[in-house]
Amino acid sequence: MACKKDHSAIQDIMADLPLDQGGKGRHKCAACAYEKGFEAGKELEEIINLSEIFDSLEESQAKNQRHKSPHSAFAQRYLDGVQAYYDNR
Numbered sequence: 060m061a062c063k064k065d066h067s068a069i070q071d072i073m074a075d076l077p078l079d080q081g082g083k084g085r086h087k088c089a090a091c092a093y094e095k096g097f098e099a100g101k102e103l104e105e106i107i108n109l110s111e112i113f114d115s116l117e118e119s120q121a122k123n124q125r126h127k128s129p130h131s132a133f134a135q136r137y138l139d140g141v142q143a144y145y146d147n148r
């Protein structure tokens with residue numbers, strides 16, 4: 060299954076992520092991983108299983124998230140989520 064979400068708002072961010080063509084997150088949608096990172100960060104989630112999270116994601120061969128590292132996407136956005144947690148207290 061391929062991701063059909065509209066990730067047009069974050070294409071500049073996706074363009075800057077490192078390439079990951081053969082790693083553990085192979086072909087998983089890095090843009091969806093980015094969103095998951097924010098969700099985890101704003102809940103201050105401490106037990107995070109990236110393997111399970113990536114298994115739940117659709118694959119993507121589309122746009123700037125194509126072949127980009129979902130690990131990098133998740134980690135980058137996790138920090139934004141943590142910041143949002145503290146900003147919203």
Ligand SMILES: [Zn+2]
Binds near residue numbers: 092
């Ligand atoms: Zn996606």
